[in-house]
Amino acid sequence: MTTVYAIDVKGLTKRFGNKTVVDQFALQVPKGQVWGFLGPNGSGKTTTIRMLCGLLRPDAGEGTCLGLDILHEGGLIKRQVGYMTQKFSFYEDLSIRENLEFVARLYELKDQRIAVDQSLAELGLTQRQRQLAGQLSGGWKQRLALAACVLHKPALLLLDEPTAGVDPQARRDFWEKIHLLAGDGITVLVSTHYMDEAERCDRIVYLAYGQILAQGTIAEVIKASGLHTYIVSGGDIRGLARALHGQEGVTQVSVFGTTLHVCGVDREALDRAVAPYRAWPGTTWTVAEASLEDVFIHLMAPFRDRIQG
C-alpha cells in the first residue's frame, strides 16, 4: 500500500504517571516535504518523535509511518526511519568510521565499506575518520550523527533539535544537506527552537503542552494568529517598553536591539493603548507584520500560568 503521507497519525496520546505529555496529537506530513516542529521546552516534541519511531508506546491513538502501522510494525518502521537524537548518542569511544561501520552492520547494508566511504566523503569526514567521536566538537558530532542516521537511506528522517548548540556555518551546511535529502524524496520532520530554521521548512507545526496550537506555512501561521504589530524605532525605547507593559490591548512588548515590537490581538484596542505614547520623544512608529517569534510568544500566552505553576 502506498500513501501520499509519510506520517499519518491521529489521537496519539502519551502519559507519564498522571501527566499527559502528548494529548490527541494528529498530523499528516506528505512525502518529500520538510516540516518544522516547534514549541517550548517540555511541549512534547521529543515524546511525539519517539512515538513515531517506536521508542515509546503510545497510550492511545493510531496511525502510520511510511504506510506502516506505528503500533504493530515498529520493527519495519525502524528499518526505514533515520532518527537523530537530541543528545549525541553515538559511541564516544569509537572512531567516526567505527561508529558508521557499526550502524551499517546493524542495518545489514550491502557493500558496507563502500557505503561508509561514501558517507564519510559526502559529509567531509574522510580526513577525520580515525578520530574518536568523543573528541569531536559539537558541529562535527552533529555531522557524524546525521551521516549515521542517513546511512541506510531512510525514507523518513526524524531530527530532534539537531542543531542545538551548533555554530551558524555548521547549521547552514546542515540545512543544505537536509534540503538535498528532501530533493531526493526523503520526508523530514525536524524539531527546533530557531526561527530562521523554522523559516526553512515547507510547513511548521507548533506544539505546546502536548497539543498542536498552529500549523501551516509561515504566512498561514502568522495570518491565523491575528496579531497586529507596531515596530518602534529611535528614542528611549526601553523606557517606552516599560511604560507600555501591561497596558490594556497590548499583549507583548519586546525590545529587539534598537527596535521595539508592540503587539496586540485587537487592532482598535492596540491603537487606543498606544495612542498616548505615539509622541514619545524621538520614536518612529511603523505598522508591520508580526514576526514568527511574536506569534509563538503570543500562542504561549494562555499557558504562561502553567509554566510558572
Add this chain to the structure above:
Amino acid sequence: MFSSLRRILAVFLKELIQMRRDRMTIGMILAIPIMQLVMFGYAINGDPRNLPTVLRVHEHSVFSRSLITALENTRYFRIVASTTSEARASTMLANGEAAFVLTVPAGFSRAILRGERPSVLLEADASDPAASANAVSALQQLPASVFQQDLKDAGITLPPSAPPFDIVVQRRYNPEGVTALNIVPGLIGVILTMTMTLVTSMAVVKEFERGTMENLLAMPAKPHEVMFGKILPYVLLGYAQVVIIFAAARFLFDVPMAGSYSGLLLIVGIFIAANLSVGFTLSTLATNQAQAMQMTMFFFLPSILLSGFMFPFRGMPNWAQWIGEVLPITHFLRLVRAIMLKGTPIAEMADELWALLAFTAVMWVVAMLRYRRTLD
C-alpha cells in the same frame, strides 16, 4: 575562617540532598553490613557437624554396634547409608553425597577379643581439609574408651597400655591436606562470579547512562540480539580467565586434574552463562554504573561466604544452606572440585549440573523480561 565553614556547609548540604535522592546507594550501604553480620555471625561455622557418613560394616556384633553408636554420639558423623559394596561407597564419596566411609572388617570382634588390635578404615573426603579435620580427630579419641563396658561385660581385660583397635585414616583426593587444592579450583568460580557479573551489569547500564541506548533502540536490533552481542565478548574473556587460573593451578600450586577437560569446559561455559544472566538482570535494575557495582557486591558476598568456598558448606545452618543452594557458584564449586580433584565423571554429578542449568535458564528469562525494548 567562618566563611570557609559556611562553604563547607554549603557543599555538605548539597551532598546530603544528592545522597538522599540516590536511595539505592544508601540502601546498599546499610544492607551490606547487615548482610555481613548475619552471614559471619550466624551462618558461618568452621566446625561442621553431622557430616554424611557411609558405613561398610562386614560384621554385626556388640562391638560394631557400640562403635557406630559412639560414632554418632560424637555428633560429627551422620550415617546416611549402609552398604557392603565398595564401589557404591566410593561413588558416594566421589560425587559428594558422603564425606566419610567407615569400614569395619569381618572378624573384627574376634580379633579384639584375641587382643590382635584390628583396624577400622576411615576414608575421608579431604578435598576440603578444613571441613573434615575436626571429625577425624574426634574419631581418633574413640579407640581408647569405646569398648570399655563391652569388654567388662565379656569379662575380658586387655593390657591398658594400648587401645583395643586402631583407626586408619585415609585422606582421599588430597592426602597431604593441602588447602590450596581446595581453594584454587574454587577460585575459578569466585573470579568468574565477580568479573562476569560486574562487566555485564556495567556494560548495559553504560549504554543507558551515556544515552547511546536511545540510538540502539531506534535501530533495528532486537533485544535478544543486543543481549547476545553484548555478552559474547565477555564469554571469551571468561574463558581467558579460566585458562589463566587453570594454568596457575597446575604449574604454581600443583593442583591435579583428575577428571576430563571437556567436562570442565562444559561446566565453565554454563557457569559463565549463569553469571552473565545475573549481570544482565542487575543491569536492568540499576540506573548507573555505581549502582550496578554495588548490586554486584550484594550478589558476590553470599557467593563467597555461603557457597562452601571459604567456609564448609555443611557447617552452615539450614537456612544458609538453602540460600547457598540457590547460588550458581555453590553447584559450580562442587562440580569443579569433583572433576579436578576426584576425577568424578560428570554423569555422576547430574543433580548439580541440572541445578546450574535451571538457575541459568530462569535468570535468562528474568533478564529478557526485564530488558527494556522501549524507553517507557
